[in-house]
Amino acid sequence: MTRKQIKLVALCWAGFLASTEGNAQKNKDIERRYKAGVRLVQMGDYDKARAELQPVMQRDGSYAPFAYYYYADASYRQKRYEAARATLKELIDRFPNWLKKEEAYYLAAAAAYEQGLYDEGLSYTQLIADPDLRNDLDRMEQTFLPRISDLNRLKALQKQYPKNKTLARTLVDLIQRTSSDKEDLELSDRLSNRYGIVPTPVSKPPVGRPVEPNVPVSQPATTARVDKAKAKGYFNIGVLFPFRVNRFNTTERGRSNQYVYDLYEGMKLAKTKLMAEGIIVNLFAYDIDNDADQTLDLLNNASFAQNDLLIGPLYTEPNRLVSAFATQNDIPLVNPIATNHELIANQPNAFLAQPSTTQQAIETANFAKEITTIRKAAVYFGASRKDSLLASAYQSTLKAQGFQVVEFRRLIGNATAMAAKMKLTEENKPGHVFLASSNNDDGTAMLDALSKRGISSPLIATYPAFNYFRNSLSTFTRRELYLVAPEFMDIERSPTEVFQETYLAKRNIIPSTFAAQGYDMLLFFGRQLARGTIRSKVLMRSDVSDDYVLSGFDYSKSNDNQVVPIIKFDGSRFVKIN
Template sequence: MKIFLNRHRPVVGLILCLLWQPSYGQTSGDANERRYKAAVRLVQTGQYDQAKKELQSLMDRSNRLAPYAYYYYAVAAFRQKNYGQARNMLKQVIDRFPDWQKMEDAYYLYASAAMEAGQYEDALSYLSRISDASLRNDVDKLERHFFGQITDLRQLKQLQREFPENRNLALALVSLIQRTSSDKADLELSDRLTNRFGVPGTTGSGQTAAAVRTERNRNKGYFNVAVLFPFRIDEFDANRRARTNQYAIDLYNGIQMAKAKLQSEGITVNVFAYDLDNDAEKARELITNPGFAQSDLVIGPLYAEPNKVVTSFAGENGMVLVNPLATSSDLIQEQPLAFLAQPSLEKQADKTLAFVRSLGVSRKAAIYYGSSRKDSTLASLYETRLREAGFQVIDRKKLSGTAESMAAIMRISELNKPDHVFFSSSSDDDGSRFLAALSRLRITAPVIVTASAFDMYKNSSSTFGRRELYLLYPDYVDFSREQVDQFQEAYLGRRNIIPSVFTFQGYDMMLFFGRQLAKNGPQIQRRTTLRAEGDDYLLSGFDYRNSNENEIVPIVKFNDGRFIKVN
């Protein structure tokens, strides 16, 4: 086997030296020993046919050298690339001399010959018999070399099903899937194997974190991306269309689409998915995985407690970490390589105030919010910004229920009119009811509402066109753009479903940070480059020039049958 004969431990070179030791044949001065040693010397010098003749004469003799003679006959045949003959000789050693003390060397050589002949199942069955720790490194090299040469995905999947505990086989399959397949079932298989065995390129649990970090920081020509989402693979049911974690699957599918786009630009990213739910203990287990330690970019986790564990580890090890959905700036405090893909609630409040000022309205405002904590937090932050800017907040209430009940709670009227109204809600039923409540109170001032208060598919266009209404819309997608239309068509062709906004988010996030890794290196040090807008992105882009949270906060207005950005 060429790779080992030239670069690593030879398949038989070291074994030749070991088996030469007198302790394996105490017949000093005996003619058989002299013949045996001469035959081994012939093998060492490449005179294989002559060596075979000498060794064959020793096979029928009842002496302690017989198993060695069979073995070196197999060595000679192997070096002549007569792998069938080599295996036949080794089988005879194994069958005739079951107590031979060097039997595991015979297993290894047999497996090498079987690998060369493409008989992988046969090879693996013999490798599985090896328990000698000193051979473990050679077995790993043998497996990695041959499994890495298999290009038939079906064959590799079948092998992995037959030998599910073999790590090298699992990693070879992950690598082949990542390079060649876009099939959903294949990607899910890759995710499961990655969760269990790590990522290709690692050597297992014995490798230190420092060694992995050194390897990761080299210019590899590719970047490893770890995606830490609650995939809940154990609960996966292909027949269920509505899943509680569908958003995570959509995000991941968008990331995969961006991976293909980056590859077309000459940027290679290897995406490895880890199934991580709201479990801090599993997060602590994950950060000890040498495969995970090779990550250049981490996307997730999506829950607070595991996020703390992973963010700390990523910061200590120089990994870029992106929170795809979080809006809390606390997550990036004192973490120079942690980023929010979304603008924080503080940033949304700042941008809303800046927009209100651009309208030139007077300084009386009313603020309302829905039932979630996020709703009340954003309303509180906006109130603070208004008061700091000299505005008067004449009413601030939590609203729920029907339009009538909302109107009954509000303390505004034609006599106590605000100059603008702000409403934050995460319930897509609240928006239309809130507008109806304002109409009941005959309030015509400009209104700013979070887009999450509306169901964009259920609410008619008249909902948005009857008054001076602006939507605070971080996830705004302009569906009239050709780039968006092309993406939807490509995604529909690949997944047979229409992409969700989470798909768009996953795509944009991976595309932006993948380009930044290629441009800036793993630590993304040049702050001036951390901005991207325009036709390349499906949403509104990213801007991290001044902080580690996205400072682009779209505010839109309905005009001529569609929403357009006004800020």
């Protein structure tokens, strides 16, 4: 990539920070506001995020420097670079010994570069020594510094910061393109010799180029393919994600494909664990966006067929092409986040790592029959297409299983608006209510709407329908409430704790759900490759006691993951009950 997504440094560092504020209630409120602010930054609601974080910044406790950082991050994402720089300067001045100060230097440099303040940006970058940041820093400077078109300015900056190799390379390239002056050419030669610089040609990197230094640079060996990959002693796994390493859009407020990098980071951690188990996998990252021609170029590369497993692509047309290729070459293909059952229909080599919308509907309907004998249901859904697709699948499944769907309706807005649109009465009272929503305000609104209508039936809702930072505990106990949660991570399970601690130690951030999904997916399918269960079509499933972070995998009936976790609040935490 060309510019680092300003990463979330410490969503849950609160668990590791010793608070020294006055009384416990104030501490609790500060912690709540801090977590809410971080969550709002993640969600892209930057104005509200700053409103939550500002009171935390005004305190002297251990949350304050992190609040400053996220406040600046929110400003940066809205392209309020001046405000971001001012906040970061105050952070650095007020907390000079903050343990994550190099992250602040990085963000301050990015904000300065965005405003064309290259001298200020370079003054920050020279303070960064963290090797994990250096790679991102180099990519960021390779994006911004070539924007300097004034040769004299660039020479002055290089003289002021002579140790910056990216700056030297930028100057060499500009001289080679624009100057025929003897002194300039001699300077170019001196810098080239000192740093081993070869002037950068203007060309597009090849499809399939690894996205980071620790991904193997060489392609898989071109020897004849053998039926059993484990005879080689290792497995080649191609990861076809839209990394977009060669595209940088200054108009974007944040990296929209952050989930891709989270998935891949989780996979890298799984690779290390597999190696400890004696299973050697080589990850080859291919930058595949929504481009059919680009995909075909990759598939026409003879060495690509040497992969033993493919993960991705994420877009429909590239996926169709790769799926046909995988079938023709007998290569298993895993769709990491898709929930469309059509992707595996008549595709014996294709698997869904996440349960499809159809499978979620089937398992939820089976669960509904366990909690009520009344074969009536009301089905509601939110504003997104994903919500309506799941609700439609659930309605169809209920009818196929003999349920009467008394109401099927899109509901949005507050509780009063929802209640006004409902047509439920005592006569058509449902045995349960189902809500499919990706809006985390809809869950509480639905609870209130049902109360207004006098409906006490159990509610089964999708996990994203609630805000787990804002909602009080009473939200989840005032009626019989169940959540369909493929993304559920039980933080009290030992494998989850180990994963989080390992990821935190390596990346300095709490892992997202996508990171956990990437980890589990590669761990499971890597083990299946080693056992030979994929190619021999032996039924594959994980046990509840296995060391996966989420809820595991089950392909005993189809290539659709049949594990659909349903959770319930037990008074202190959410637990999986199905």
